[in-house]
């Protein structure tokens with residue numbers, strides 16, 4: 371079953387009929403009631419109060435993420451996504467920011483994220499009070515109180531790190547003892563008509579690494595278009611669980627012929643034996659994405675894949691991402707760093723981890739028609755641009 375999340379379908383699927391309102395699902399009256407008194411300054415217009423953590427105030431806004439092209443993968447296609455911008459504000463005005471890149475595949479929507487925020491604020495209030503430095507405690511408390519809800523928790527983890535970095539006056543990567551360097555990011559060419567795909571490849575001419583979504587009956591045609599349009603680019607493919615193990619093994623000679631550099635998630639997420647089979651037949655590295663959400667998943671993938679793909683919206687926090695790095699490295703595995711279609715705010719948080727991985731795939735904000743944030747991320751050729759500003763180094767665009 372491949373749900374189609376166009377705008378109407380997406381709104382219908384989330385039970386929302388009020389398209390055009392900044393906070394879908396709320397009536398204007400409820401919005402007015404939700405905006406606290408004293409929030410009249412322009413920078414806070416539209417923010418909704420979700421609770422207090424000690425004296426820190428938690429606020430959120432849902433924002434649209436229109437993409438330049440339809441973004442189709444083996445599972446779904448979408449042109450419009452909506453994410454949640456969360457802000458933690460200390461009494462002295464210092465703010466930490468985070469983005470929840472809610473993904474239906476992982477059980478979340480922007481609405482489910484904001485519905486959880488008051489509960490999240492209560493749990494954090496009980497666990498850490500006024501201490502944003504108590505991040506391990508915060509992670510544990512949110513896991514217990516919220517269960518998975520990974521992008522909601524990730525947004526809070528980003529905001530706490532942003533606050534701590536700003537308080538200390540250092541970027542997060544520097545706080546972790548890293549140096550600002552890493553592999554060039556890939557750029558995704560979404561599945562589309564041949565004409566549009568040729569156009570997309572042309573637009574992406576500056577990128578040295580292209581990522582192609584496979585797992586549809588058009589795989590060979592799609593790879594041919596990309597290889598012809600970009601004869602010298604490295605090509606990575608991502609099946610997003612779209613093949614059976616047998617289909618994936620059958621596709622390997624073709625992938626080798628097109629010089630594919632790595633294969634991401636060839637088979638369904640729970641088919642670990644399938645991953646092992648594909649890897650045993652493949653000269654191309656196999657990377658688990660949907661099969662690897664958190665650090666404990668890595669243990670089950672040892673010997674079955676060459677590497678794992680870390681995404682904050684799956685693993686639920688920057689600290690959990692670091693744990694994945696350590697568990698995977700302890701087993702001699704390679705690491706990829708990925709993202710959803712998300713703004714430069716979420717990308718900025720992932721960028722802090724980029725010096726630790728082998729393959730970077732942080733094109734989420736580069737696929738947007740309009741990005742509400744500015745910060746570290748990838749340049750027009752996929753090169754990595756780190757922040758020198760403290761915390762995540764993100765501003766409003």
Ligand code: MG
Pocket residue numbers: 608610634635659660679708
């Ligand atoms: Mg993937």
